[in-house]
Structures are given as C-alpha cells and as structure tokens.
Amino acid sequence: MTDLDTLMNSRHSRHPSIDRAASFAERLGLRVPVMLAPMAGACPPSLSIAVCEAGGLGACGALLMSPEEIQRWAGDVRAQTGGPFQMNIWVPDPEPPRDAEQESRLRQFLHPWQLAMEECAPHAGRGEGRAAVVLNFDEQCEAMLATEPAAISSIMGLFPEAMVADMKRRGIVWMATATTVAEAVTAVHAGADVIVAQGMEAGGHRGSFVAAEAEQSLVGLMSLLPAIVDEVDVPVVATGGIADARGAAAALLLGASAVQLGTGFLRTTESSISPAWAQAIARTRPEDTVATRSFTGRLGRAVRNRYLESAMGADAPSPAPFPVQSRLTQGMRQAATRADNIDAMQAWAGQSARLSRAVPAAQIVDELWQGMQTLLG
Ligand SMILES: Cc1cc2nc3c(=O)[nH]c(=O)nc-3n(C[C@H](O)[C@H](O)[C@H](O)COP(=O)(O)O)c2cc1C
Structure with missing residues (x-):
C-alpha cells in the first residue's frame, strides 16, 4: 500500500488541505503532491527520474530544446521510471521593437564583461558557444504532445486554441502559470485544467x-495564492519561494492542491547546475536575489552578482526587450558558465535559495510530504 493509499483510506480526522492535496495527487497519478518545477536548461532526466521515483511529478523545461532533444529527454526518463512528468514551454512574445542605438550602447557595455569571462575560461576559445539552434514553437509543441506526458504547462501567456484542443483530445492536463488573479481567470476561461x-x-x-508589465505585478505567494484559489474553480499549484515543509504546509493551508519547487531542487545530487551557481544558492539570503531584466530582457530573479550590480546601476544602458537582450548577453553568460565564474553568471534563484539542500532529490520529496502531514496534523 502506498503512502497515498494509507492516507486516503485513513478514517482519522485529517486536515482538509491534506485531503485536497491527496486527491489532486491521485488524479495526476502521483503518490505525493510535490512537483519539480520546469526549468529550461536545469531539468536533466536524472532529476525527474529521482522525483518520479519518490512519487512526485517530473518536469522538462523544453524552451531551449529541439524536437529531437524533447523526444530523447522523455525516452531517457521513461527508461528509468514509470512516473508521470510535465512538459513545459514559454508562449512566444510578439516581436519586440528594435533600437539600434541602444543595442550599440549595450554591446559596448557588455564587451569588457564578455572579455573578462573569456579570460577566466582560456581553453574555451573566444566567441565560442553552443551553435545557435533555430527553434520553432509549433514543432516543439508537436514534440511535447508526442511524448504523451501527464501534463503540459504554459508560461508567459496562453496556448493557442488548437494546442489546447489537441491536449484535451489526448487527455493531457493543461497547467497554466499565472502571476496575477486576472491571468488565472483568463487561463481558466481558455480551458486551463490547473493554475500554477x-x-x-x-x-x-x-x-x-x-512582458512590459512584470514589475507592476510583483505579487508575493502569500497574497496571490488565496486570491487565485478564491477566484477559480480548478486546482491551484503553489510555486515560488517554497523550499521546505513549512512553506509547503503554508501553501496547502492557503488553498494549494500541490507545491512546485525549482530552486529547492537545484542543489540536489541529481541536479546539473555549475558548482559556482550551487555554492551561490547555498549562501544566498532572500535579500540577495534580485528581479532583473539585465540577462534576457524578460524579468527574472537571480543571485545578485557583480555583473547585475553594474548592469542595474544608474549609468548602465537599459536592457533591450526579450529576446534581444538575451542574444546580446549570450556570449558573456556562456563564458561565465564555462569559467564557472559567478560574477557574470546567469544564476537564477528564488528568495528561499538558502533553504535548498545538497541531498538526493527523493529525500526532499519525502521530507516535504512527511512534514506537510505532521504540520497540518
Ligand atoms: C533555473 C530556472 C529555470 C526556469 N525555467 C523555467 C521555464 O523554462 N519555464 C517555466 O515555466 N518556469 C521556469 N522557471 C520557474 C520555475 O518553473 C518556478 O516557477 C520557480 O522555480 C519557483 O520558484 P522557486 O525557484 O523559488 O522554487 C525556472 C526557474 C529556475 C530557477
């Protein structure tokens, strides 16, 4: 009998939040209501396999992956576990306006940073990086559908109607990420089965x-979660700043049906991030992360480092919109990663970074679920 069976069959009084989470987990074929967050570039098969084997939901952030890479990822995971996983992709933004003068100022600003990072990684070769892959959203969606995951999640907008219809036909759950109540309501009207x-x-x-409104809608999970739960009639998954059982139990109390962790899994044994990034996460206090556009042009939360201090300074040129800024900083970011140099590394991290632990991912999943049940009685 699984943990979940025991829980579902228990006649003793238990908190309604635990009941809600247990039945949501059952619906997705999980033993525990814990999900690995989709993280483009930071979701190796090994991490999902470990989370699946512990009873949680695996995840693939497919943004930067070709259709062949998406297929291979799913094959690698399925070779090692029968557990369910979600696929995930960004909904593309409209093409941004271009500003040649601003881009030239940015190039000048970034040049010394890129050189400095390349000097730290002398064997990598100047200007060398991953060959540019032209990705096609429709083809990536086709590939995600073909892997027949339990769920596909969207972020940055809504899936096109045809994609939603295809998912419904195949019985794939649509989990739509929302950062405001208004986005959550729109997503449910468009057919979302679950709100993240x-x-x-x-x-x-x-x-x-x-994209342009991100700074104006920075809502913390403590306010966002109950507000969305009160407004929609589909299950809501909580994500952002949850990294131990205290946060997870609080999220269930606020109405969540499951919790989803990103940063909390980045230091685990099965994660693949660079050593300097993992070490930075271990020492990063809540006030040491910053929401910034300086890496990609889209607002994102990262470990505050020397590049960000400089790029967000009053004298620095403002970032270009996504994806222009992303292309402009690519050389510097890649060189920083090759050099394992935190000073200019794109080291994404949430505000609860310091709660993350360098232990097997299964231990995180087990302790979260045990802790949630203990704390909620
Ligand atoms: C390295 C990294 C990459 C991410 N990439 C994606 C992505 O490709 N798609 C997505 O929906 N969310 C992405 N996210 C956001 C996570 O899915 C999730 O919302 C976030 O990690 C939750 O906050 P936490 O890191 O405090 O747990 C990423 C987060 C991190 C840390």
Missing part, C-alpha cells in the same frame, strides 16, 4: 503574460 500560481519569490523568469 507563481509568486514573485520564484527563481527564474516571471511568467507575466505581458
């Missing part, structure tokens, strides 16, 4: 539907 409420504490990019 992303608090502003979250590491990585903020999922605002309108």
Whole structure:
C-alpha cells in the first residue's frame, strides 16, 4: 500500500488541505503532491527520474530544446521510471521593437564583461558557444504532445486554441502559470485544467503574460495564492519561494492542491547546475536575489552578482526587450558558465535559495510530504 493509499483510506480526522492535496495527487497519478518545477536548461532526466521515483511529478523545461532533444529527454526518463512528468514551454512574445542605438550602447557595455569571462575560461576559445539552434514553437509543441506526458504547462501567456484542443483530445492536463488573479481567470476561461500560481519569490523568469508589465505585478505567494484559489474553480499549484515543509504546509493551508519547487531542487545530487551557481544558492539570503531584466530582457530573479550590480546601476544602458537582450548577453553568460565564474553568471534563484539542500532529490520529496502531514496534523 502506498503512502497515498494509507492516507486516503485513513478514517482519522485529517486536515482538509491534506485531503485536497491527496486527491489532486491521485488524479495526476502521483503518490505525493510535490512537483519539480520546469526549468529550461536545469531539468536533466536524472532529476525527474529521482522525483518520479519518490512519487512526485517530473518536469522538462523544453524552451531551449529541439524536437529531437524533447523526444530523447522523455525516452531517457521513461527508461528509468514509470512516473508521470510535465512538459513545459514559454508562449512566444510578439516581436519586440528594435533600437539600434541602444543595442550599440549595450554591446559596448557588455564587451569588457564578455572579455573578462573569456579570460577566466582560456581553453574555451573566444566567441565560442553552443551553435545557435533555430527553434520553432509549433514543432516543439508537436514534440511535447508526442511524448504523451501527464501534463503540459504554459508560461508567459496562453496556448493557442488548437494546442489546447489537441491536449484535451489526448487527455493531457493543461497547467497554466499565472502571476496575477486576472491571468488565472483568463487561463481558466481558455480551458486551463490547473493554475500554477507563481509568486514573485520564484527563481527564474516571471511568467507575466505581458512582458512590459512584470514589475507592476510583483505579487508575493502569500497574497496571490488565496486570491487565485478564491477566484477559480480548478486546482491551484503553489510555486515560488517554497523550499521546505513549512512553506509547503503554508501553501496547502492557503488553498494549494500541490507545491512546485525549482530552486529547492537545484542543489540536489541529481541536479546539473555549475558548482559556482550551487555554492551561490547555498549562501544566498532572500535579500540577495534580485528581479532583473539585465540577462534576457524578460524579468527574472537571480543571485545578485557583480555583473547585475553594474548592469542595474544608474549609468548602465537599459536592457533591450526579450529576446534581444538575451542574444546580446549570450556570449558573456556562456563564458561565465564555462569559467564557472559567478560574477557574470546567469544564476537564477528564488528568495528561499538558502533553504535548498545538497541531498538526493527523493529525500526532499519525502521530507516535504512527511512534514506537510505532521504540520497540518
Ligand atoms: C533555473 C530556472 C529555470 C526556469 N525555467 C523555467 C521555464 O523554462 N519555464 C517555466 O515555466 N518556469 C521556469 N522557471 C520557474 C520555475 O518553473 C518556478 O516557477 C520557480 O522555480 C519557483 O520558484 P522557486 O525557484 O523559488 O522554487 C525556472 C526557474 C529556475 C530557477
């Protein structure tokens, strides 16, 4: 008998939040209501396999992956576990306006940073990086559908109607990330089966539907979660700043049906991030992360480092919109990662970074669920 069976069959009084989470988990084929957050570039198969084997939901952040890479990821996970996982992708923004003068100022500003990072990584070669892959959203969606995941999640907007219809036909749950009550309501009207409420504490990019409005809608999970729960009639998953059982239990009390952790899994044994990033997360206090556009042009929360101090300074040129800024900083970011140099590394992290632990992912999942049940009685 699984943990969940025991819980579902228990006749003793238990908190209604635990009941809600247990039945949501059952619906998704999970043993525990804990989900790995989709993280583009930071979701190796090993991490999902570990989370799935512990009874949680695995995740693939497919933003930067070709259709072949998406297929391979799913194959690698399925070779090691029968557990369910979600696929995830950003809904593309409209093409941004271009400003040649601003881009030239940015190039000048970024040049010394890139050189400095390349000097720290002498064997990598100047200007060398991953060959540019042209990705096509429709083809990525096709590939995600073909892997027949339990769920596909969206961020930065809504899936096109045809994609939603295809998911419904195949019985794939649509989990829509929302950063405001208005976004959550719109997503439910468009057919979302589950809302992922992303608090502003979250590491990585903020999922605002309108990129330019992200700073104006920075809502913390404590306010966002109950407000969305009160407004929609679908299950709500809590994400952003949850990294131990205290936060997870609080989220269930506020009405969540499951919790989703990103940064909390980044230091685990099965994670693949660079050593300097993992070490930075371990020492980062809530006030040491910053919401910034200086890496990609989309607002995202990262460990505050020397590059960000400089790029967000009064004298620095303002960032270009996504994806222009992302292309401009790419050389510097790649060189910083190769050099394992935190000074200019794109080290995404949520505000609860310091609660993350360097232990097997299964231990995080187990302790979260045990802790939630203990704290909620
Ligand atoms: C390294 C990193 C990459 C991320 N990439 C994605 C992504 O591709 N798609 C997405 O929906 N969310 C992405 N996110 C956001 C997470 O899905 C989630 O909302 C966030 O990690 C929750 O906050 P936490 O980090 O405090 O747990 C990313 C987060 C991190 C830390």
